Amino acid sequence: MPLSNAPRALLVIDMQVGLFNGPDKPYQREQVLDHVNQLIRRARQNSAPIFAMRHTGPAESPLAVGSPFWQLLPTLEVDEQQDCVLDKARPSCFTGTDLAERLHQAGASELVIVGMKTQYCVDATCRAAADLGFTALLVEDAHTCMDTPHLGARKIIDHHNATLSGAFVTLARTADVRF
Template identity: 25%
Template sequence: MDKAVLLVVDIQTVIMEEHPYNEVHFLEGVKKMISYARAKEMEVIYVRHNDGPGSSMEYGSRGWQIYSEIAPLETDRIFEKRYNSAFRQTGLKEYLDSKGIKKIYLVGLQTEYCIDATCKSAFEQEYEVIIPEGTNSTVDNQFMTGKQVYEYINFALWNNRFAKVIPLEEVLNQ
């Protein structure tokens, strides 16, 4: 079996306070994935976005903090990023490669921004990407509801192209 990690991207206080689509189910699914990973002795890696000085996601600010309900353990690795992709100028690829990682279980916020960029970047770098259904989310925008964004990107764009979108329960029963 390929070595795998759980990548938890941008589940930060300021975004959660916007109440993303399917918020309760989303958080429940992420918590289940974290428990699953820990039970399987799979490393849980957190990625946190910094939008720079004066932003609601400024380094060290309250909004920048990883959401308390899924807070990392002291032993968990946290990668800081400034771009949508968790791979751009973070050292994440080098770290994963040093550990022999071939598979990434990807969860987090926001579907159309950092999860999309991270998914496609991981695909380009030849990782196998698994997206458990319901474990990424976003908020409504001027063009689409959060639900529409989630469904379109997960099932029309990613699935069987850049990743495998698999029912959460199926992942948890592996």
């Protein structure tokens, strides 16, 4: 059920080959990918706009524009002909992009946020969305990250769900999200 009568858009963050299939595998990556694809299908069935962000690194980096690691996952059901795919160079999907303008053009004031990495781009985007006047719903079982030397991925995800909930986002599980 939507948070209000405002149209929702799905925002898929950094589901890229190099991040998803790198040497450090994301926590519950196949389950998260399945949940993201379920939400893409659900959004498409309800004519909700779908935005996919792709992190871009410097020319010499593994995430340089056009590199194999920069590409969206081939198993991600984003359709680059139908959906809006934007590149970003900062953690927030809004910084240095025209995402906010495109969301306004699409008539979306609510974002359903999914993707990678929880403590970087997902966190920064959730916080920025609130600052820009968007209502955000973070799908608690459809974002992920990798273990770090100091904290396991499950704890990072749980911490960010708890920290972001209320002040910046509403939490929901994949099964409960509607467009």
